[in-house]
Structures are given as C-alpha cells and as structure tokens.
Amino acid sequence: MSAGATSTAARGRPLVRHYVGTVEEFEPDRFRTFEIEGRPVGVVRTAAGFFACRNRCPHQGADICAGAVSVGTMVPSQPMQYVYSADRCIVACPWHRWEFDLRDGEGIQGITKKRLVTYAVEVDEDGRVAVLMRGRKGAGS
Ligand code: FES
Numbered sequence: 001m002s003a004g005a006t007s008t009a010a011r012g013r014p015l016v017r018h019y020v021g022t023v024e025e026f027e028p029d030r031f032r033t034f035e036i037e038g039r040p041v042g043v044v045r046t047a048a049g050f051f052a053c054r055n056r057c058p059h060q061g062a063d064i065c066a067g068a069v070s071v072g073t074m075v076p077s078q079p080m081q082y083v084y085s086a087d088r089c090i091v092a093c094p095w096h097r098w099e100f101d102l103r104d105g106e107g108i109q110g111i112t113k114k115r116l117v118t119y120a121v122e123v124d125e126d127g128r129v130a131v132l133m134r135g136r137k138g139a140g141s
Contacts, residue, residue, distance in 0.1 A: 012134070013134045013135045013136070014134070014135045015132050015133070015134060015135075016037075016132070016133055016134070016135050017122065017130040017131075017132055018034075018036045018037075018130060018131045018132075018133060019128055019129070019130050020032070020034055020036075020043055020129050020130065020131055021128075021129055022126075022127045022128055022129065023045065023123060023127040023129060024127070025129075026043065026044070026045035026050070026129065027045070028045055028046065028047070029044065029045075029046055029068075029069040029070070030044065030069070031043065031044045031055075031065035031066070031069070031091075032044075033055050033063075033065050034131075036131060036133060037133065037135075037136060039054060039133075040054060040055035040056060040063075041053070041054060041055060041119065041131060041133075042054075042055045042064070042065030043121065043129065043131060044065070044069055044091075044102070046069060046071055046089055046102075047071050048071050048089045049089075049121075050121040050123060050129060051089060051102035051103070051118065051121060052118065052119040052120070052121045052131045053065070053091070053100075053102060053105065053116050053117060053118045053119065054116065054117035054118075054119075056117070057093045057095065057098070057100075057116070058100075058105075058107075058112060058114035058115060058116055058117075059093065059095070059096060059098050059112065059114070060095065060096070062093050062094060062095040062096075063094070064091055064093045064094070064100070064116065065091070066094045067091050067092045067093050067094045068091070068092045068094075069089070069090065069091050069092075069102070070089075070090050070092075071086055071088075071089050071090075072084055072085055072086035072087070072088065072089075072090070073085065073088060073090045073099060073108055075109075076109060088101045088103065088108070089101065089102045089103060090102065090108060091116070098111050098112065099111070100115070100116040102116075102118060103118070104118060105117060105118040119131050119132060119133055120132040
C-alpha cells in the first residue's frame with residue numbers, strides 16, 4: 001500500500017482509499033492523472049461531481065484523460081431533430097472521439113461493448129479527494 005492510502009473492509013480484496021489532492025487542486029473539467037498501484041488513473045471534477053477512470057481508452061489504448069469532458073451529449077432522435085441530454089457525464093477520446101460515460105464506463109450509443117474502467121471517488125469533510133480501488137490480488141492487507 002502506498003503512502004497516503006487507507007484500507008476499508010470489503011468483499012474479497014480490500015477497498016483502498018488513495019488520496020490524490022484537495023478539491024481546490026482540481027480545475028473543472030480537466031483531468032489530473034496519477035499512477036496508483038501501477039495503474040494510470042485520471043481524476044476529474046465536473047459540475048456533476050468527481051469521477052475517476054483508467055487513463056486507457058478501451059478502443060485502441062489512447063490516453064483518454066486528454067479528451068474533452070462534458071456533462072451531457074447528443075442522443076438519438078428523429079431526422080432533423082437535435083436532442084441534447086444532460087443525464088450523462090462524458091469523456092470523448094482524443095483519438096477517434098468515441099464517448100464514454102464517466103459514471104459507469106459505458107460506451108455512448110452502443111459504440112462498443114467494451115467499457116472504460118471507472119473508480120469511485122470520495123471527498124471527505126476536509127475537502128480531500130480519494131480514489132477507491134480494490135487492492136491487488138496477493139497484496140498484503
Ligand atoms: S483509441 Fe479511443 S476512440 Fe479510438
């Protein structure tokens with residue numbers, strides 16, 4: 001376990017809280033990237049809250065955290081109609097513009113069955129931001 005990390009009892013492998021900074025250190029809609037337990041992770045603050053994901057696009061492996069973040073996207077509609085939905089928080093990959101929902105990693109409009117790996121984020125009463133990840137298999141707890 002790295003410095004700044006705490007563990008929580010959970011099913012199977014422990015859930016580990018990795019502190020990555022304070023709320024003020026996150027510019028809105030701009031990912032900050034970290035290496036956490038050997039994994040590339042991006043954390044972003046949006047109008048809909050904080051999100052974290054693996055910095056690896058499930059399509060061809062781009063650094064997806066370099067992509068644009070927005071709350072909402074265009075949704076399927078009738079010809080000549082343009083419908084925008086603010087129900088989802090989106091990251092658009094910088095390589096081929098595939099979009100993924102930061103809440104669950106789902107590809108928007110079924111563009112792929114592969115999901116972006118996402119992680120839970122907590123903000124404590126002191127404004128510290130933590131990414132929650134399962135500890136690695138075989139790691140001491
Ligand atoms: S690598 Fe991300 S959409 Fe192609």
